[in-house]
């Protein structure tokens with residue numbers, strides 16, 4: 001296996017080949033996932049929930065992220081490592097560059113930011129300075145207090161129109177990847193087709209170019225009630241490697257996510 005890059009994912013999109021990605025927070029899982037053939041690993045700020053036990057991702061700091069990015073990058077043999085920028089660490093272009101510096105110097109290959117058109121200048125500035133960017137739209141968990149809970153986004157036509165124009169703005173700013181979280185499958189299909197960059201979905205149906213799953217959901221370790229769009233693959237006598245292989249197979253052959261893991265308009 002060779003190192004996965006954005007061009008690898010671009011090629012998958014062109015070829016209509018679905019790809020599976022996972023979150024990772026330490027070197028051991030990063031190594032196992034990478035060796036099992038997962039080409040992209042996200043050091044998600046979900047670590048605030050699945051590692052630290054918080055109710056949401058708001059308490060996570062840049063230092064927390066940098067610590068886990070450093071561990072994951074040591075274990076991620078061939079995988080592209082994406083690091084989440086945490087809550088309020090990218091409020092201005094300058095602060096965005098400072099946060100990105102810490103995460104890239106800790107070993108990330110790309111940073112991910114939650115938000116739409118308002119991030120245009122920051123994303124353009126990052127890419128001009130050599131930092132690859134992944135966008136994140138829909139249910140952006142850092143806005144959970146604004147949304148009033150972890151709720152499906154984009155069901156109203158006005159919201160759906162805004163999400164599509166935000167996605168186009170992120171691509172125009174230079175984002176090379178996009179995550180769509182918890183939106184109706186129909187809207188995810190429209191956005192995926194409208195963009196030339198690869199789109200990775202979670203709770204966005206099987207219509208996106210790739211899928212992402214929080215590793216704790218994959219192996220049945222979710223603290224509390226697992227999200228509807230997630231699936232425990234550590235079943236049927238499988239070990240962790242077997243669960244990862246079953247997840248990759250299910251994404252590649254289009255059987256995961258099914259309608260029971262997806263939302264409609």
Ligand SMILES: Nc1nc(=O)c2c([nH]1)NC[C@@H]1CN(c3ccc(C(=O)N[C@@H](CCC(=O)O)C(=O)O)cc3)CN21
Nearest residue numbers: 046049050057141150151152214216217222227228229
């Ligand atoms: N374990 C875990 N899995 C995740 O996918 C995840 C995290 N943690 N932490 C960070 C964010 C938070 N996410 C979440 C968490 C809960 C729901 C949830 O409970 N959603 C409802 C849908 C409600 C509706 O229909 O509007 C659900 O039943 O799935 C969604 C996304 C996704 N991310």
Ligand SMILES: CC(C)C(=O)C(=O)O
Nearest residue numbers: 023044045046179212
């Ligand atoms: C759920 C994914 C997309 C994420 O942002 C995270 O794990 O923090």
Ligand SMILES: [Mg+2]
Nearest residue numbers: 044045046084
């Ligand atoms: Mg996140």
